[in-house]
Amino acid sequence: xxxxxxxxxxxxxxxxxxxxxxxxxxxxxxxxxxxxxxxxxxxxxxxxxxxxxxxxxxxxxxxxxxxxxxxxxxxxxxxxxxxxxxxxxxxxxxxxxxxxxxxxxxxxxxxxxxxxxxxxxxxxxxxxxxxxxxxxxxxxxxxxxxxxxxxxxxxxxxxxxxxxxxxxxxxxxxxxxxxxxxxxxxxxxxxxxxxxxxxxxxxxxxxxxxxxxxxxxxxxxxxxxxxxxxxxxxxxxxxxxxxxxxxxxxxxxxxxxxxxxxxxxxxxxxxxxxxxxxxxxxxxxxxxxxxxxxxxxxxxxxxxxxxxxxxxxxxxxx
Amino acid sequence: xxxxxxxxxxxxxxxxxxxxxxxxxxxxxxxxxxxxxxxxxxxxxxxxxxxxxxxxxxxxxxxxxxxxxxxxxxxxxxxxxxxxxxxxxxxxxxxxxxxxxxxxxxxxxxxxxxxxxxxxxxxxxxxxxxxxxxxxxxxxxxxxxxxxxxxxxxxxxxxxxxxxxxxxxxxxxxxxxxxxxxxxxxxxxxxxxxxxxxxxxxxxxxxxxxxxxxxxxxxxxxxxxxxxxxxxxxxxxxxxxxxxxxxxxxxxxxxxxx
Numbered sequence: 001x002x003x004x005x006x007x008x009x010x011x012x013x014x015x016x017x018x019x020x021x022x023x024x025x026x027x028x029x030x031x032x033x034x035x036x037x038x039x040x041x042x043x044x045x046x047x048x049x050x051x052x053x054x055x056x057x058x059x060x061x062x063x064x065x066x067x068x069x070x071x072x073x074x075x076x077x078x079x080x081x082x083x084x085x086x087x088x089x090x091x092x093x094x095x096x097x098x099x100x101x102x103x104x105x106x107x108x109x110x111x112x113x114x115x116x117x118x119x120x121x122x123x124x125x126x127x128x129x130x131x132x133x134x135x136x137x138x139x140x141x142x143x144x145x146x147x148x149x150x151x152x153x154x155x156x157x158x159x160x161x162x163x164x165x166x167x168x169x170x171x172x173x174x175x176x177x178x179x180x181x182x183x184x185x186x187x188x189x190x191x192x193x194x195x196x197x198x199x200x201x202x203x204x205x206x207x208x209x210x211x212x213x214x215x216x217x218x219x220x221x222x223x224x225x226x227x228x229x230x231x232x233x234x235x236x237x238x239x240x241x242x243x244x245x246x247x248x249x250x251x252x253x254x255x256x257x258x259x260x261x262x263x264x265x266x267x268x269x270x271x272x273x274x275x276x277x278x279x280x281x282x283x284x285x286x287x288x289x290x291x292x293x294x295x296x297x298x299x300x301x302x303x304x305x306x307x308x309x310x311x312x313x314x315x316x317x318x
Numbered sequence: 319x320x321x322x323x324x325x326x327x328x329x330x331x332x333x334x335x336x337x338x339x340x341x342x343x344x345x346x347x348x349x350x351x352x353x354x355x356x357x358x359x360x361x362x363x364x365x366x367x368x369x370x371x372x373x374x375x376x377x378x379x380x381x382x383x384x385x386x387x388x389x390x391x392x393x394x395x396x397x398x399x400x401x402x403x404x405x406x407x408x409x410x411x412x413x414x415x416x417x418x419x420x421x422x423x424x425x426x427x428x429x430x431x432x433x434x435x436x437x438x439x440x441x442x443x444x445x446x447x448x449x450x451x452x453x454x455x456x457x458x459x460x461x462x463x464x465x466x467x468x469x470x471x472x473x474x475x476x477x478x479x480x481x482x483x484x485x486x487x488x489x490x491x492x493x494x495x496x497x498x499x500x501x502x503x504x505x506x507x508x509x510x511x512x513x514x515x516x517x518x519x520x521x522x523x524x525x526x527x528x529x530x531x532x533x534x535x536x537x538x539x540x541x542x543x544x545x546x547x548x549x550x551x552x553x554x555x556x557x558x559x560x561x562x563x564x565x566x567x568x569x570x571x572x573x574x575x576x
Contacts, residue, residue, distance in 0.1 A: 178433045185432035185439050186425040186446070189411075193419045196408030199370065203406075204486060205394035205423040214429050260410070 006180040009263055013176055017169035021162075030161030032277065037168035038229045040269040043253045044175045044262065045222025050251065051259035052188060053215040054195030055105075056113045059120025060250050063093040063220040064227030065127055065242025069134060071228045072142045072237055082145045086228040090221045097220035098213065105212040112216075120247045127239035139238035142231045164233045171229060175222060176262050191215055223250070256297055258304025267306045319382075320345050321521040322398075322490045327366055327376035328545075336362045337545040339376070342538075344490065344521040349512065351524040351532045354542035355565060360525045361403055363542070364494050367523070368400045369393050380490065395423060397489035401479040401496060403525070407467050414447070414463040416478055417454050420485025421446035450485060457481045457511060473504035480511060490521045497528045509535060533557065541565070 003011075020033065042064060049055050070089030074080040080088060096119075104115040128137045148163040158166070182188040194201035194208050202208055231237040240246065249272065257268020275293065279286045301308035320343035328338045337359040344350045352360050365371040367378050372387040379385065380396055388396075399420075408416050418425070425446035431439045454460045457477040462470060467478065476496055483491060493512065497505040505528060513535055516522050526532050532539065532553070539556040541549040543565040549556055556562055 177435075181435035181439075182429075182433050184443065185435070186422065186427060186442055187429045187432040189415060189419055189443075190422050190426065192411060192415075193408045193422070196410055197406040199390070200402065200406035200408065200482075201419075201422075202390040203368065203394060203400050204420050204482060205391050205426075207391050218429075218433070 027161050030165040034164040034168045036270045036273045037172040038226050039273050040172050040266040041175045042223045042226035042250055043265045043269045044179050045219030046250055046254040047179055047265045049215050049219035053191040057116040058113050058247050059116035060223045061242045061246035062120035062123035063223035065123045066093045067224030067227030068231035068237045068241045071231045072140045075143045082143050089228050090224045093220045093224035094217050097217040101213045101216040106209050124239050124242035142235050142237055145232045179262050258307040261307050264304050264306035323379040325377040327373050329374045335545050340547050342540045344523055346521050347516055347519045348537045349516045349522045349535055350538045351536040352540045358542040359545040399483040399486040399488040400492035401483050403494040405475050407475055413465055413467050416467050417450035417481050418446045420482035453481045473500040493524045
């Protein structure tokens with residue numbers, strides 16, 4: 001049987017998640033791995049919005065902030081189980097994305113980028129300023145998800161780092177499966193069509209405004225769930241999660257790795273999560289090196305790291 | 319009864335009258351060509367009919383319904399499809415995917431079903447793909463189906479655009495210079511294709527620079543100059559019209575007939 005690209009991608013991803021821990025020198029690396037998976041999950045939303053539909057958002061951390069603070073606040077104030085708080089955050093993010101996206105996405109060009117930027121800043125400002133609810137810039141504690149204890153009762157004992165590594169890994173796999181399903185589906189094709197030529201997409205009957213909005217809402221849900229996971233994993237969250245830098249990071253991860261490809265985007269998330277840890281040897285020049293690496297990739301590998309490297313390898317094989 | 323009726327259509331760009339008071343009709347199975355010198359307003363007229371521009375005056379009537387300034391995706395649902403003078407191929411897609419995209423209205427479904435990869439979603443996609451493969455065979459691109467569309471020759475891309483437009487199973491097909499940049503052999507292929515589509519009952523509106531082609535396949539010709547209709551009629555009448563010869567045709571028309 002011939003492997004479809006979708007199955008192959010999922011198998012590679014599953015193998016990476018399952019086998020990489022064999023090479024971990026210490027438990028600390030489980031945490032780094034989990035961080036990569038959570039970042040990867042939010043970047044998968046960007047794959048749909050930017051990689052497929054060609055729309056750029058500079059405010060997606062706003063949705064991560066909504067997801068994160070839903071997990072901090074809903075269990076305390078509404079008595080909701082943290083797992084349900086993830087769902088609540090996703091629903092709020094979806095509604096916000098719909099409300100924000102509806103007027104913006106009818107416009108063309110860079111309006112979405114600028115308007116979403118405003119949205120992200122607004123969310124982080126609210127999170128910083130409404131101290132009575134969010135405790136302000138110092139951050140707030142987040143309750144435990146409780147799933148690890150549940151697994152322990154069932155006889156599966158995992159260290160905290162291990163649990164989050166595998167749990168976020170499974171979430172990433174599910175997220176990737178959905179994005180891959182979309183790629184070759186009618187809706188995915190229409191999204192990629194409007195990326196290729198908006199006017200031609202309209203003439204074949206694509207309701208461009210509606211489709212962009214759908215992509216925006218789905219990517220917001222991805223960011224929200226990733227934000228929730230991040231908060232639950234750290235058991236603590238600050239308004240930085242919704243900050244401008246986090247939004248930029250998401251887009252950079254996607255574009256650096258290859259926004260059009262699922263593996264590429266996750267690869268980008270991995271690189272950008274790891275690189276700052278590796279580059280600490282450069283001490284005060286760390287940011288400079290990071291910037292240089294990103295510039296070089298964009299100059300020499302415009303489709304992103306993974307797609308460019310794969311094409312090189314394939315080109316040599318032919 | 320005419321399928322497409324253009325009534326007194328006009329538009330001004332910053333005080334410049336790009337198109338003024340143009341009227342004509344297209345019946346099912348008929349090929350109507352719009353000709354005129356460069357800058358006569360042909361593509362502008364096309365863009366108004368297909369909903370890309372909002373006309374400043376006049377009406378577009380499709381199957382008896384007023385569709386003036388209607389959004390292109392709604393016009394597509396009512397049976398109008400078009401190609402573009404400067405190619406509008408979906409970049410980053412294969413030839414087959416480009417053709418399948420033309421089936422959007424048939425294959426679209428709930429986005430949730432598509433995300434979950436439900437059998438219904440795959441069934442819709444498969445049906446569209448079968449149709450697209452048949453269409454590619456019809457325009458002679460079946461062997462290029464899996465190639466990146468961007469790597470095809472100009473003439474092949476022109477045919478791909480026609481295939482994509484035909485995928486909508488249109489009642490009215492607008493072709494904006496389908497033979498531009500094509501060699502003689504490719505032009506003849508497109509020629510046959512257009513005649514074949516018209517024979518199946520589709521109303522065709524054509525903008526074309528290749529006079530030989532226009533004279534050969536059109537049932538009716540509308541001549542524009544400086545945004546206004548200066549003549550219309552069958553090819554023989556139009557090519558003898560002194561106003562037309564003065565404005566544009568000149569030696570080219572004699573060529574076509576000589």
